[in-house]
Amino acid sequence: MRRMALLLTLTMLIVLLAACGGKSGSGNNGGASATNSSVKTAGNTATAADSGKTGEVVTIRTSISDGELSKDQIAEFEAKYPNIKIEIEQLDGTKLAAELATNSAPDVIRISGAFETSSYAIRGIAMDLTDRIEGSSVIKMEDLVPMASVFRFDGKKIGAGAIYGLPKDWSNDFAIWYNKKAFDAAGVPLPDSKQPLTWPEVMELAKKLTKKDGNKIKQYGLAASEWGKTEPNFNLLLQYVLSAGGKINAADNATMDFNVQPVKDFINMWVEAVKSNVGPNSLNNDQVSGGDLFLSDKAAMLIDGYWYSGVIRSNENTKTHLADFGMLPTPIAPNGTRMAPTGGATGAIINKNTKHPDEAWKFYEWFFGGKPADDRAKTGWGLPAFQSKMALLPQETDFDKQVYGVLQDELKYAGFLPVNPYLSGGGWGIFDKYVQPLYFGKSSVDQAIAGITKDANVAITEAKNAAGQ
Amino acid sequence: MTEKSRRIAAFYLMISPWFIIFVTLGLFPLLYGLYLSFTNYYGFNMNNLKMIGWHNYDLVFSDSDAMYALGRTLYFTAINVPLGTALALGLAILLNRSIRGGGVYRTIFYLPSLVPVISTILMWKIMFSGNGGILNAILNVFGIDAVNWLGYDHATTSLIIMTLWGAGGGILINLAGLKGIPKDLYEAASIDGAGAFQNFRRITLPLMTPIIFFNVLMGIIGSLQVYLQPILLNGSELLARPIQPNYLYVVHAFQQIFASQRFAYGMALLWVLFVVILALSIVVFLTSKYWVYYETDRER
Numbered sequence: 001m002r003r004m005a006l007l008l009t010l011t012m013l014i015v016l017l018a019a020c021g022g023k024s025g026s027g028n029n030g031g032a033s034a035t036n037s038s039v040k041t042a043g044n045t046a047t048a049a050d051s052g053k054t055g056e057v058v059t060i061r062t063s064i065s066d067g068e069l070s071k072d073q074i075a076e077f078e079a080k081y082p083n084i085k086i087e088i089e090q091l092d093g094t095k096l097a098a099e100l101a102t103n104s105a106p107d108v109i110r111i112s113g114a115f116e117t118s119s120y121a122i123r124g125i126a127m128d129l130t131d132r133i134e135g136s137s138v139i140k141m142e143d144l145v146p147m148a149s150v151f152r153f154d155g156k157k158i159g160a161g162a163i164y165g166l167p168k169d170w171s172n173d174f175a176i177w178y179n180k181k182a183f184d185a186a187g188v189p190l191p192d193s194k195q196p197l198t199w200p201e202v203m204e205l206a207k208k209l210t211k212k213d214g215n216k217i218k219q220y221g222l223a224a225s226e227w228g229k230t231e232p233n234f235n236l237l238l239q240y241v242l243s244a245g246g247k248i249n250a251a252d253n254a255t256m257d258f259n260v261q262p263v264k265d266f267i268n269m270w271v272e273a274v275k276s277n278v279g280p281n282s283l284n285n286d287q288v289s290g291g292d293l294f295l296s297d298k299a300a301m302l303i304d305g306y307w308y309s310g311v312i313r314s315n316e317n318t319k320t321h322l323a324d325f326g327m328l329p330t331p332i333a334p335n336g337t338r339m340a341p342t343g344g345a346t347g348a349i350i351n352k353n354t355k356h357p358d359e360a361w362k363f364y365e366w367f368f369g370g371k372p373a374d375d376r377a378k379t380g381w382g383l384p385a386f387q388s389k390m391a392l393l394p395q396e397t398d399f400d401k402q403v404y405g406v407l408q409d410e411l412k413y414a415g416f417l418p419v420n421p422y423l424s425g426g427g428w429g430i431f432d433k434y435v436q437p438l439y440f441g442k443s444s445v446d447q448a449i450a451g452i453t454k455d456a457n458v459a460i461t462e463a464k465n466a467a468g469q
Numbered sequence: 470m471t472e473k474s475r476r477i478a479a480f481y482l483m484i485s486p487w488f489i490i491f492v493t494l495g496l497f498p499l500l501y502g503l504y505l506s507f508t509n510y511y512g513f514n515m516n517n518l519k520m521i522g523w524h525n526y527d528l529v530f531s532d533s534d535a536m537y538a539l540g541r542t543l544y545f546t547a548i549n550v551p552l553g554t555a556l557a558l559g560l561a562i563l564l565n566r567s568i569r570g571g572g573v574y575r576t577i578f579y580l581p582s583l584v585p586v587i588s589t590i591l592m593w594k595i596m597f598s599g600n601g602g603i604l605n606a607i608l609n610v611f612g613i614d615a616v617n618w619l620g621y622d623h624a625t626t627s628l629i630i631m632t633l634w635g636a637g638g639g640i641l642i643n644l645a646g647l648k649g650i651p652k653d654l655y656e657a658a659s660i661d662g663a664g665a666f667q668n669f670r671r672i673t674l675p676l677m678t679p680i681i682f683f684n685v686l687m688g689i690i691g692s693l694q695v696y697l698q699p700i701l702l703n704g705s706e707l708l709a710r711p712i713q714p715n716y717l718y719v720v721h722a723f724q725q726i727f728a729s730q731r732f733a734y735g736m737a738l739l740w741v742l743f744v745v746i747l748a749l750s751i752v753v754f755l756t757s758k759y760w761v762y763y764e765t766d767r768e769r
Binding site for chain 1: 509511512513514515517534594595597598599600602615617618619620621622703705706707708710712713716724726727728729730731732
């Protein structure tokens with residue numbers, strides 16, 4: 001018996017040790033929350049009194065990346081505000097989750113407005129900036145574009161209520177970019193850029209634009225994103241549902257039901273497109289990204305927003321023949337309404353637990369409304385949050401003019417994706433889980449829709465419970 | 470202080486650097502995670518934690534994703550561990566022969582285990598690619614149809630192939646074991662007329678069983694914890710969901726914690742995994758007396 005006990009203890013110890021130092025990273029076995037015991041509740045109550053006494057230098061940490069906030073800009077800010085130092089902290093999703101869990105997240109947190117604002121508000125991480133924005137002399141409320149309201153949330157609806165942040169820039173992320181060389185190679189004329197195509201028309205066009213040499217694909221018709229495969233995703237689904245006027249959220253957002261015709265049509269349309277190999281996907285296992293294909297004339301169309309004009313202007317392959325590229329309006333669902341929502345709107349919130357709310361706001365106001373906002377608009381890497389800065393967008397070349405012209409039309413059709421505030425970004429994984437098997441004939445559309453609905457509702461119930469609702 | 474207590478004090482003093490680090494950075498987080506698994510911790514409600522008993526553990530067993538992932542992980546382990554162990558042993562035996570340039574070969578075979586895992590995955594992704602991937606190009610030479618290596622039907626096979634490529638890591642310890650086998654045993658065997666196969670079957674294999682035992686145990690623990698490879702083989706970022714057949718258990722836990730902020734539930738998932746690892750390790754330990762040879766007989 002004693003030998004047995006010893007054997008067990010020994011085994012346990014070895015497992016424990018191996019688990020601690022496991023090469024495949026199982027250190028997560030508690031590691032992420034190891035230092036949670038020190039969570040404090042600075043909360044909203046932190047005042048200017050404890051946030052930097054006169055002369056004291058305060059450091060504001062932000063996860064806005066160094067590509068978005070240059071050293072020169074930081075130096076400019078620090079010269080203007082000698083009592084504030086700015087520190088950029090590069091964060092990915094996992095590190096941010098761990099920092100939030102341990103209350104060590106930055107003071108100014110970079111987020112995607114369209115998907116994350118409501119979740120940060122519900123979890124009590126985002127500070128309500130309404131009063132500060134209304135009282136600001138740098139950020140004028142009346143000058144904000146309608147899409148800036150993607151950072152507003154009234155507890156139920158996105159786009160109304162308290163303001164939790166502002167977009168650094170945003171785009172009509174579901175527009176279509178064309179590569180004229182690829183259209184010419186397939187002998188297909190360019191579509192009219194004044195009228196939006198329907199999504200099924202885009203797919204038909206994509207088939208015509210896909211060129212094969214025997215079994216080998218020489219040119220794809222469509223790239224669904226600059227970095228990934230030509231497969232549907234949750235964002236694209238929400239835009240389609242918005243245009244089709246489908247209802248997937250209950251009035252109080254407490255449940256979701258994906259068993260509606262637009263969702264079925266969307267999934268059927270995309271599964272067909274994947275099976276037709278109109279772009280790199282899981283079936284043809286082409287590992288080249290959509291953006292690389294598009295920029296090297298090997299994909300005729302790309303789904304992306306205005307910001308992609310920045311890529312086309314600066315890419316070595318494309319900047320020499322900009323006239324070959326252009327933007328088409330965001331497609332619509334058949335018989336649907338024209339809608340050109342943003343799928344991201346990267347911006348930031350101020351951490352409610354910041355110890356220095358006033359200094360964080362000073363930085364926030366400067367970064368989102370001050371000179372950096374002008375700098376950003378001039379580059380054309382996204383649309384400004386202010387009407388008055390729209391005129392700063394590039395308008396010199398024919399390419400600039402074509403894109404700017406289509407954009408003016410698109411701006412009239414701003415709308416918000418029907419994001420469920422409790423599901424937030426959780427829909428992406430759920431969507432992939434149930435839709436991917438369809439490409440391989442391993443499931444049916446009805447099963448997929450039932451699965452998405454079930455998992456989404458489980459996640460919503462959990463999020464509501466977590467928020468004490 | 471008596472001589473005995475001085476010796477005990479010296480012992481603890483000497484192991485203290487490791488022991489302190491182990492307790493603070495190893496044991497404490499593990500136990501803290503265990504505590505959190507009985508709470509409703511979502512990553513932002515630390516000052517409002519509620520004890521919810523075994524609820525998270527009940528969830529694990531009614532979570533079809535978790536059970537599916539566990540099944541796939543056990544399947545992956547059941548194939549990966551025997552193949553990996555056999556491959557490492559086979560290569561070590563080949564490399565143990567005194568041939569010219571043996572050291573070079575040893576280095577080459579060991580090299581894959583020095584390559585960072587991210588680079589390994591990126592490299593294999595290109596080799597598995599359907600557009601210009603070398604594996605399909607080779608199949609093409611032999612007139613075999615292209616295979617969708619990362620598709621639904623072959624994704625797990627590809628994951629195993631990629632993992633086996635790193636089997637060279639086990640070669641080092643196998644070589645050490647082989648060098649430890651006394652030469653005179655082989656000499657005596659050859660005098661008795663034993664061939665190469667009998668040498669292997671009657672001398673090498675039995676004397677290598679303690680090493681094999683160690684490799685099997687570590688292999689099981691490592692395979693059950695794999696998560697980075699399946700995520701990045703199909704996706705391009707950590708929170709991407711792998712293709713369904715490669716949705717392994719720790720991937721599920723990782724998704725729950727970092728994509729869904731279900732921290733407490735994620736902890737429960739990982740502690741269930743700990744129990745699974747523990748159970749399998751005990752089985753391996755218990756069966757070891759039937760197949761592992763120890764030079765000095767264990768006390769009975």
